[in-house]
Amino acid sequence: MRPFLKWAGGKTQLLDELLARTPETFGTYHEPFLGGGALFFRLKLLGRIRRARLSDVNPELINAWKAVRDTPYDLVAALEKLENRLAEEDYYEIRGLDPDEMLPAERAARLLYLNKTCFNGLYRENSKGRFNVPYGRYARPKVLDRALLLNVSKALEGVDLQAQPFLKIVKNARPGDFVYFDPPYHPVSTTSRFTSYSRSGFGEQEQRVLAQVFAELAERGVHVLLSNSDTPLIRELYEGKGFEITRIEAARAINSKGDKRGPVGELLVRAAGQIAAKSDETGAAESQLGIDFKQTVKVA
């Protein structure tokens, strides 16, 4: 089992490091920055997931995941119509379709098609919310992998999928659950701007709120694991708070400048759920952060 999308910041390379920091057992698995869901698929393959709640702020992405889960045969049929339309003009015609006017399976097929044929599998939208990544020039991209989609569909049976911002996790995670946060990375330098995954963007303010959410969940006895780039801001947000922090050298596959590919320091931050000073039995309590999240974080 493997991801059916290639996604910027996909965690396939870091999987062993993430697995080494996954709790032995846990309640519900939450992945609130889902993307291609690399860790979800690995844990599923290993039989370690009982219940899962997967979410992302990108509604186009979640529509695709839902189509794989709910209507895999309709999705395969829609992809069959696209799999041989690989010329550049076909690409721009399909990119130009308005997803709001399409049925869910066709809409999902368009996203999968664009993901396999666009430049580097990127997902980027213009200010009007329209997908604007250029053609990828691949010789023979595999637009339709029937067996994979049908397998993934089975794996997603009973999995909760939501198009929502990460803040909702505060209400949903319970003590003993496991949350893996893989947010858009804080840029290492001002030129590396691979943080615009959706219209909302994800800046310093969002990183700060996320760090508070992480700390609050840890305090409540939820197992939390986070990956991010090794920058002074991320260290400031997580160091000295009793969390386990490891630096990993990772070769980043997608960088803003092709010539700047190469090892980048990443941080893995973990709290093993026992910093539960004020353990909350129900886990459904209101946020103790005193922040009006709707005010502080703009959501697309």
Ligand SMILES: C[S@@+](CC[C@H](N)C(=O)[O-])C[C@H]1O[C@@H](n2cnc3c(N)ncnc32)[C@H](O)[C@@H]1O
């Ligand atoms: C680094 S990618 C995750 C990659 C994923 N772990 C994988 O294996 O493919 C970050 C994801 O966060 C999502 N995102 C951005 N802002 C968000 C927010 N405020 N709440 C939830 N998801 C958000 C983006 O749409 C993107 O899919």
